[in-house]
Amino acid sequence: xxxxxxxxxxxxxxxxxxxxxxxxxxxxxxxxxxxxxxxxxxxxxxxxxxxxxxxxxxxxxxxxxxxxxxxxxxxxxxxxxxxxxxxxxxxxxxxxxxxxxxxxxxxxxxxxxxxxxxxxxxxxxxxxxxxxxxxxxxxxxxxxxxxxxxxxxxxxxxxxxxxxxxxxxxxxxxxxxxxxxxxxxxxxxxxxxxxxxxxxxxxxxxxxxxxxxxxxxxxxxxxxxxxxxxxxxxxxxxxxxxxxxxxxxxxxxx
Amino acid sequence: xxxxxxxxxxxxxxxxxxxxxxxxxxxxxxxxxxxxxxxxxxxxxxxxxxxxxxxxxxxxxxxxxxxxxxxxxxxxxxxxxxxxxxxxxxxxxxxxxxxxxxxxxxxxxxxxxxxxxxxxxxxxxxxxxxxxxxxxxxxxxxxxxxxxxxxxxxxxxxxxxxxxxxxxxxxxxxxxxxxxxxxxxxxxxxxxxxxxxxxxxxxxxxxxxxxxxxxxxxxxxxxxxxxxxxxxxxxxxxxxxxxxxxxxxxxxxxxxxxxxxxxxxxxxxxxxxxxxxxxxxxxxxxxxxxxxxxxxxxxxxxxxxxxxxx
Numbered sequence: 001x002x003x004x005x006x007x008x009x010x011x012x013x014x015x016x017x018x019x020x021x022x023x024x025x026x027x028x029x030x031x032x033x034x035x036x037x038x039x040x041x042x043x044x045x046x047x048x049x050x051x052x053x054x055x056x057x058x059x060x061x062x063x064x065x066x067x068x069x070x071x072x073x074x075x076x077x078x079x080x081x082x083x084x085x086x087x088x089x090x091x092x093x094x095x096x097x098x099x100x101x102x103x104x105x106x107x108x109x110x111x112x113x114x115x116x117x118x119x120x121x122x123x124x125x126x127x128x129x130x131x132x133x134x135x136x137x138x139x140x141x142x143x144x145x146x147x148x149x150x151x152x153x154x155x156x157x158x159x160x161x162x163x164x165x166x167x168x169x170x171x172x173x174x175x176x177x178x179x180x181x182x183x184x185x186x187x188x189x190x191x192x193x194x195x196x197x198x199x200x201x202x203x204x205x206x207x208x209x210x211x212x213x214x215x216x217x218x219x220x221x222x223x224x225x226x227x228x229x230x231x232x233x234x235x236x237x238x239x240x241x242x243x244x245x246x247x248x249x250x251x252x253x254x
Numbered sequence: 255x256x257x258x259x260x261x262x263x264x265x266x267x268x269x270x271x272x273x274x275x276x277x278x279x280x281x282x283x284x285x286x287x288x289x290x291x292x293x294x295x296x297x298x299x300x301x302x303x304x305x306x307x308x309x310x311x312x313x314x315x316x317x318x319x320x321x322x323x324x325x326x327x328x329x330x331x332x333x334x335x336x337x338x339x340x341x342x343x344x345x346x347x348x349x350x351x352x353x354x355x356x357x358x359x360x361x362x363x364x365x366x367x368x369x370x371x372x373x374x375x376x377x378x379x380x381x382x383x384x385x386x387x388x389x390x391x392x393x394x395x396x397x398x399x400x401x402x403x404x405x406x407x408x409x410x411x412x413x414x415x416x417x418x419x420x421x422x423x424x425x426x427x428x429x430x431x432x433x434x435x436x437x438x439x440x441x442x443x444x445x446x447x448x449x450x451x452x453x454x455x456x457x458x459x460x461x462x463x464x465x466x467x468x469x470x471x472x473x474x475x476x477x478x479x480x481x482x483x484x485x486x487x488x489x490x491x492x493x494x495x496x497x498x499x500x501x502x503x504x505x506x507x508x509x510x511x512x513x514x515x516x517x518x519x520x521x522x523x524x525x526x527x528x529x530x531x532x533x534x535x536x537x538x539x540x541x542x543x544x545x546x547x548x549x550x551x552x553x554x555x556x557x558x559x560x561x562x563x564x
Contacts, residue, residue: 004405005357005389007436011398012389026401027434031501035433035471038504043396050395080393083351083364084323088395123327126334152328196331 002026015043016076047075050085051092054119057170058092058112062102070099086123090116107161107182114163114200117155117191121198124153129247141254143220148240149251153193156212160186164202192248206231210239211248290423291489292317292344292378294528296549296556299535300345304542305335313546317344317378319532323351325375326367336375346379346490346532347371348459351393354413354427355386355400365420372421379490379530381426381459382417384410384447401436402446407453414454426489427451428459431467431496431505443474444482457489460529462522463505466515467496470503476518480525488526493519493552494534508537511548516555523559531556 002010007026014022020036029035048071052059059067074095080088093116096102097109138146157163162184169176188208190201203211206227213223220236227234243249295316300308307313318339325336339345352364372380385397400406410427417425429447441449451458460483468474493516495509511519511533523529533548 003357004401004403004409007401008357008386008389012392012394015394016392026436026438028437029435032434034500035502038433038499038502039396039398043394046395079391080395081391083353083361083388083393083395084326084367085351085395086323086326123330123332125328126330153330193330196334 015040016079018044018076044072044075046085047080047088048072051075051089054089055092055112055115056172057115057167058096058108060170061105061108061111061166066101070096070102073099086119089119092116107159107163107166110159110161110163111166114157114159114167114189114191117157118198118200121153121155121191121193122196124193127151127153127247127250130244130250130252134252135244137254138252141252143224145254146220147217147253148214148220148249149253150211150215151192151247151250153198154211154215154248155191156208156215157189157191158186158208159189163187164189164200167200190248192246194246204231206234207239210234211243214249290378292346292530294530294556296531296533296552297344297346298533298545298549300336300339301535301539302332303539304545307542309335309338312342313542315343315546315549317346317530319346319348319379319534322347322349322368322371322380325371333374340375340377344378345375346381346530347375347377348428349380349382350397351387351395352382352413352417353386353388353393354382354410354417355384355398355406356388357409358390360413360416361388365417368417369421372423379426380421380423381428381457381490383430384427384450385430397430399430399432399434399436400446402439402441402443404440407446407449410450411453414450414456418454418456424455424457424489426457426459428461428492429464429468431461431464431471431503433471433502433504435472442479442482443468444479448482448484448487451484451487456487458483458487459490459492460488460522460526461492461494462519463492463494463496463511463515466512466518467503467505477521480522483526485526488522488529491519491522491526491529491531492534493531493548494536506537507534510544511551516551519552520555520559523556528556528560 011023014020018040020033024032024036048068051071074092078091078095093109093112096112102108161182162180164187165180168174169178169180188203188205190203190211192199209230210223210227213226224236293316297317297319298315300318300320325332349368383397386400387394387396387398427450447458450456465476465479469476493511494507495511496503497506497509531552533545535545
């Protein structure tokens with residue numbers, strides 16, 4: 001005889017291992033393997049489709065059959081950690097990076113990372129733009145201590161592959177048969193939300209360094225120093241103005 | 255067969271109500287009952303393909319229901335749309351992931367997110383499923399059946415107590431469709447659900463399609479099932495479509511409500527009176543008009559059986 005906990009633990013393992021023989025002793029009826037197979041099929045189907053919804057570009061790049069194969073492995077090795085299925089799949093990029101069968105597609109894991117960041121940005125918190133009334137405080141601020149707060153839906157991502165182009169030509173609306181040279185150089189990207197739509201913006205190395213440092217909590221002077229190392233001509237004033245206007249910068253601490 | 259209770263420590267029931275013996279809690283009524291509801295009219299499940307049309311046309315429908323977890327994000331479009339629709343319609347939050355039937359503590363973060371959503375949306379009804387879907391940190395994100403035993407009854411009741419104490423209101427629990435029955439169950443499903451409602455004061459969300467699916471899959475008698483339900487506890491009814499797979503019926507929520515399910519629904523309305531009734535559709539989502547037709551049909555049955563119903 002088994003406690004409820006033992007029953008549930010065995011049942012969960014039987015589903016994830018897709019082996020109904022581990023649990024069929026507990027189930028009545030003569031076609032119990034067929035009945036248990038429905039649960040195995042449903043769990044895998046639901047989790048695979050949840051992954052496909054977050055990673056449509058990866059799905060298009062590798063094709064449905066390969067995607068299903070990768071997803072099934074991921075589901076078994078990285079069981080869902082939340083009752084909210086929309087949180088499932090955060091480790092799929094890392095999984096793909098180490099997935100032997102995809103080793104020849106070096107750009108696949110970074111493409112997946114970009115898709116996860118888009119997913120995060122879509123659901124991230126709202127924030128009002130910086131109020132004009134606050135700008136006078138900003139004018140007299142000391143850049144050695146001034147820190148900017150970025151919009152909660154902002155994400156930054158640097159890749160050594162042209163992942164933005166890969167992402168763009170694989171959007172359903174793009175209807176593109178353009179080929180992308182995976183060796184054409186990398187991207188520095190800002191993923192952010194404009195209204196409710198997620199936008200991906202390519203950045204220069206200096207601006208990426210600036211935003212990355214600000215997001216990490218560095219003071220404006222320190223971040224500017226890092227930007228200048230990338231581009232001695234980087235202009236701080238226009239950067240701040242532009243990023244306040246597009247709500248990338250939404251607050252500051254003096 | 256009876257489960258071995260050796261070594262199983264009964265969880266101490268925490269309750270805001272002062273009662274010293276478990277027996278005294280058996281018949282208590284929850285202090286949160288009947289504080290909220292949605293109208294006793296047909297409603298439909300709110301799904302993203304229909305967002306724009308509903309916001310623009312504001313169709314005549316009693317209320318909407320959503321899956322709570324789809325609005326667990328911190329912000330963005332889903333919550334914005336939900337708040338706008340809530341501004342016009344009553345709303346019901348229907349959870350699929352709290353896993354009331356899993357042993358061990360409820361997922362704290364999940365319960366917190368549900369609390370936050372309830373505060374934000376102020377729904378008319380809050381419901382969950384009589385199922386389990388998690389073992390420790392591993393989630394299967396499915397609605398899995400329980401063995402109907404005293405042990406499972408204790409687990410479910412403790413979790414419902416915890417949720418109701420936490421959100422300070424009544425929840426409804428829904429009977430699920432299932433494809434298996436555990437050999438060591440010691441009571442029929444109807445007795446189990448009635449026991450849950452009696453012990454916790456929770457309401458029952460009666461899914462008539464699930465009842466029909468279980469009739470086909472397990473030979474369960476739906477009439478005696480309805481008779482075994484505590485009539486006053488039925489606060490909502492679900493209707494949906496199913497599909498045949500070999501000798502089994504599968505609860506797909508991807509078709510119109512089947513004729514025998516409408517018949518069973520009419521019986522339920524006879525017994526329980528006009529109750530908020532939801533048309534659920536989750537796969538191959540059709541145009542909104544199809545859902546409105548289905549809900550009109552539910553309304554016709556409600557009115558035919560209860561001429562005085564609104």
